[in-house]
Amino acid sequence: MSRRVYLDHNASTPVHPEVLAEMLPYFSDVYGNPSSIHGFGREAREGLDLARERVARFLKVSSQEIVFTSGGTESDNFAVKGLALAKGKGHLITSQVEHHAVLRACRALEAQGFDLTCMGVDELGMVDPDEVRRAIRPDTLAISIMHANSEVGTLQPIEAIGRIAREHGVPFHVDAVQTFGKLPLDVETLGIDVLSFSAHKIYGPKGAAGLYIRKGTKMVAVQHGGEHERRRRAGTENVAGIVGLGKAVEVRARDMAAEAERLTVLRDRLWHGIRERVPDVRLSGHPVRRLPGTASLLFRHVESESIVLGLDLKGIGVSAGSACTSGNVEPSHVLVAMGVSLDWAMGAVRCSLGCSTSADDIDYVVECVEPLVRKLRQAMPVGAA
Ligand SMILES: Cc1ncc(COP(=O)(O)O)c(C=O)c1O
Known part of the structure; x- marks a missing residue:
């Protein structure tokens, strides 16, 4: 060849062999709906619970603060819209170099009457934290800045922006799809309230992703239906994919x-x-x-x-x-x-x-x-x- x-x-990325091995039974033997209370359902639920624990352990947060979604794009949409819509009309801050999942979610909110400040960057692709500070208004509902840029790789000054967000009591969302499982991530030190991640960037499967949502953060669901994910994201979970996400995180923590x-x-x-x-x-x-x-x-x-x-x-x-x-x-x-x-x-x-x-x-x-x-x-x- x-x-x-x-x-x-x-x-x-390709699915890591250890990840694939852990996922396979969930396509054949363990097929129950994780919301069903019988044994078949409980087996699937155990897979979900373990994945949630693995992600939570990696981020050093509580497993109750993890919500699974279908992809980084959904996580970003959920974060931006969920934070904005929780408080009614107001002001949002993001940057011009975000992934389109954040940028276009913000633009969609702008079309609905939200005000948007889209921060510029310097020639290296960095957002200036002082500019973020100056952009904050009394009605600012959320700040969304990515951790690493997927195209050029620049890492944003997340810790400084997180500190400013906290000083002003503004929820801070970070799209960490390109750094989760690649670099150390401490949501406490970085001052992050909501964080997006996705499995297929870290040798997990496509279609499995999630959000860390700090306890107490006001966010509304944007996908409605059943009682899944503690009523934060409706829809039967992609059990095999999420099991793969959990294993991928464990492998990444090691490697x-x-x-x-x-x-x-x-x-x-x-x-x-x-x-x-x-x-x-x-x-x-x-x-x-x-x-x-x-x-x-x-x-x-x-x-x-x-x-x-x-x-x-x-x-x-x-x-x-x-x-x-x-x-x-x-x-x-x-x-x-x-x-x-x-x-x-x-x-x-x-x-x-x-x-x-x-x-x-x-x-x-x-x-x-x-x-x-x-x-x-x-x-x-x-x-x-
Ligand atoms: C920074 C960033 N955010 C969000 C996404 C979207 O993730 P997904 O492909 O899981 O929808 C990507 C994918 O390239 C990304 O690089």
């Missing part, structure tokens, strides 16, 4: 520190390798305060989709930092917010490393990138990107 290298772990160190070395090898061979290339995001396995590379005067497709032909999976909407290629909203000019932003390529990534893989990618970018630049009139 020809060589394949997957460098898109921020998009999704996370060593993996972060290993990925940092590999990420630097990738960046240094490319920088040495390819002219006109930059690493976007913060040079130090960043996700260990993420390298967002900006190739000037090349279109990112051409690089992604060219590397795909070599069996390499990376993602483009620009998006094709209605036939037009648009730069990423994150890079635009960081003030990256179009000639760089249109050539954004994100490489996100993971468990299976080896030094050999990185060298292969570097070898493939250099001739590809050279060829694409030759084919493109100067300044046309």
Whole structure:
């Protein structure tokens, strides 16, 4: 088989064998509805309870503060809308570099009459905590700022923002989909009231995720139905998926520190390798305060989709930092917010490393990138990107 290298772990990850093994019985032997009171249901409920305990232990919180959902997108929507709608009309604070799950949930609330402050960021992608402080108003209902940016990897000053939120008594939601299970997360020190996480970014299955909701936080349900999840999120739980989420968290707690160190070395090898061979290339995001396995590379005067497709032909999976909407290629909203000019932003390529990534893989990618970018630049009139 020809060589394949997957460098898109921020998009999704393969299910870890230990996770899969733990999930399998829940597709065959343990099939009861966890809300049923008979033995079949109780068995499924035990799986859910264990997963809840594992997540709670990882975050050092009570298992009653964990609510399971169907994905990071649902968690973010639930957090933003649940916090806002709990108190009636008012003001929300978020940033321009959030995932669309937060940004568009905020925009939807704005369309319903909520006021929205969408904070800008500096050229490294960082929100300024002092600006958050200045944006807070007497009617501010919630602040939602992500932990790590999925595209450029920059880590936000969550602790400082958490402190400010607490001083003003404003609930603080953090989208930690890209850091949960990758970096230490202490909701107490960071001052977080609501936290989103998702299984498929940490070697768990797709369609299983959750929220930490600090006890006493005023939030309303946004999905209505039965009495599930202590009436906070209706709908029969995805038991197998949630069992997988719980196991994935346990595996990550064990492997996370060593993996972060290993990925940092590999990420630097990738960046240094490319920088040495390819002219006109930059690493976007913060040079130090960043996700260990993420390298967002900006190739000037090349279109990112051409690089992604060219590397795909070599069996390499990376993602483009620009998006094709209605036939037009648009730069990423994150890079635009960081003030990256179009000639760089249109050539954004994100490489996100993971468990299976080896030094050999990185060298292969570097070898493939250099001739590809050279060829694409030759084919493109100067300044046309
Ligand atoms: C920061 C962030 N938030 C939310 C999401 C959405 O998560 P999910 O794919 O589980 O819906 C993602 C996924 O890429 C993400 O990176």
